[in-house]
Amino acid sequence: MEITVIYDNSPGEMGWKSGWGWSVLLGRDLLFDTGSDPEEFMENLRKAVAPSSVKEMVVSHGHWDHTAGLFPLVRQSPGIKVYVGEGFSHKFEEELKRKGAEVIRGNGWREIRPGIWIGPELPGPVPEQFLVVEGRERVLLVGGCSHPGIEKFAELTGEKFQKPVVIMGGFHLFSAPEEKIRRVAETLKAAGVVMALPAHCSGERTLEIFGEYFPVKGTGSGLRLELP
Numbered sequence: 177m178e179i180t181v182i183y184d185n186s187p188g189e190m191g192w193k194s195g196w197g198w199s200v201l202l203g204r205d206l207l208f209d210t211g212s213d214p215e216e217f218m219e220n221l222r223k224a225v226a227p228s229s230v231k232e233m234v235v236s237h238g239h240w241d242h243t244a245g246l247f248p249l250v251r252q253s254p255g256i257k258v259y260v261g262e263g264f265s266h267k268f269e270e271e272l273k274r275k276g277a278e279v280i281r282g283n284g285w286r287e288i289r290p291g292i293w294i295g296p297e298l299p300g301p302v303p304e305q306f307l308v309v310e311g312r313e314r315v316l317l318v319g320g321c322s323h324p325g326i327e328k329f330a331e332l333t334g335e336k337f338q339k340p341v342v343i344m345g346g347f348h349l350f351s352a353p354e355e356k357i358r359r360v361a362e363t364l365k366a367a368g369v370v371m372a373l374p375a376h377c378s379g380e381r382t383l384e385i386f387g388e389y390f391p392v393k394g395t396g397s398g399l400r401l402e403l404p
C-alpha cells in the first residue's frame with residue numbers, strides 16, 4: 177500500500193508545508209489524523225489527492241496537532257466516515273456531525289476494511305487509538321502521538337498479528353531521557369518491531385537511539401513509501 181506523509185514536523189518534499197503536527201494518507205482515500213494547521217494541511221493534502229475523494233479517516237486522539245484539518249476536510253468531503261475512540265470529546269463529535277461527517281465511535285480491535293484495523297484505545301494523558309495495516313509478511317502500526325506508549329501499541333499489535341511489526345508516527349519521546357528511550361526500544365524489539373519511522377513528536381535522539389536496535393527511517397511532509 178502506498179503511504180503518503182501529508183503533514184509532519186520535518187520538512188520533506190520541496191513545496192510541502194511542515195510544522196508541529198501529523199497526518200498520513202493510506203492508499204488514496206483513507207486518512208489518519210489531520211495536522212495542526214487547517215490551511216497548510218489542506219494545501220498538502222491537495223498535492224496528494226482531491227480532498228473530496230477521502231471517504232474515511234481515523235482520529236488517533238483529540239489534540240489540536242492531529243485534528244486541526246478535520247473541519248475543512250469534512251466540508252470538502254461531506255459524509256466522510258470519521259472513526260474516533262470511546263474517549264473522544266462528545267462536543268467535538270457533535271460539531272463534526274453538524275458539519276456533515278458520519279462519526280463512528282468505538283473501542284477494541286475493529287477491522288474497517290479488509291486488512292486495515294483500528295487498535296484498542298488505551299488510557300493515557302489523553303486516550304488514544306492507532307491504526308494497523310496487515311501485509312503478507314509484516315504489519316504496519318501507525319501511531320499519532322502514542323501518549324499511552326508506542327511500546328504498548330506494539331505489544332498489542334505483535335500479539336494479535338504474530339508478524340514482524342513496522343512502526344510509524346509520533347512516539348512522544350522528544351523530551352524523554354536516554355534511559356527511557358532505550359527501555360522503549362528494548363520493549364519494541366521484544367514485541368517484534370523490525371523497523372521504525374519516527375515522526376512528529378518522536379525527537380531526534382529517538383531516531384539515533386532506535387537505530388541501534390532496528391533499522392530506522394526519517395519522515396517528512398510529502399514523503400511517499402510502499403508499506404508494509
Ligand SMILES: [Fe+2]
Nearest residue numbers: 241321346377
Ligand atoms: Fe501530537
